Amino acid sequence: MATVRVAPTADLRPDERAAVRELLDLAFDGRFDDHDWDHALGGLHLIVARDGRPVAHGAVVQRRLLLDGRALRCGYVEAVAVHPGRRGQGLAAAVMTEAERLIDGGYDLGALSASERGRGLYLSRGWLPWPGPTAVLSPGGLLRTPDDDGSTLVRPTGDLPLTGTLTCDWRDGDVW
Ligand SMILES: CC(C)(COP(=O)(O)OP(=O)(O)OC[C@H]1O[C@@H](n2cnc3c(N)ncnc32)[C@H](O)[C@@H]1OP(=O)(O)O)[C@@H](O)C(=O)NCCC(=O)NCCS
16 A cells, blocks of 8 residues: 655645645646645645655545534545556555545544546545535525535544535635
8 A cells, every 4th residue: 555644734845735736737637726726725635655756645624514503523635636647556545545544533524526537436435425405604695506416425424414404614716
């Protein structure tokens, strides 16, 4: 299994931070914007490096999700990506194994918004599509996010009921 380094954003040197951003720009083929980058900062980065360069990355950041009147501490997974030349070697699996360890030991649940490309990876690891509606607590109040209903996946820990409207906190860019 690949060695996964866990580092808070503050511990990444400026050149390491730039190299992670470069990896994400490459892996997402130009579909990774500044908001997406912002969403990946401030928590923990999970990095696999080869020859001194990051080749696989994921981040776990804390968000609050509301469910049935409860404010859940959520480990939200962001910016999972593997260098195009290193795919199919289990590197995303190694990153997710570490993300799941952090989630299971530190949060009420895990959540993420799956890309078409990533969906199979998460489902094969037991992540579940949220079965109910999704919403966001926007500055103007509660807003349904129907476009995110199908792509929002969760990793419940404990006895969290998988019913009701799952509501995320507000942020710029994609809210889920
Ligand atoms: C999605 C991505 C991270 C997968 O990286 P990877 O290193 O090829 O994945 P792994 O080799 O670790 O695969 C782990 C397991 O998941 C499976 N898997 C990976 N992608 C899959 C997919 N799209 N559908 C089904 N299964 C998949 C693999 O077969 C493997 O299963 P195994 O352990 O039984 O062999 C990579 O394709 C990528 O960077 N894509 C572009 C960015 C992106 O969309 N990221 C996801 C954001 S939500």
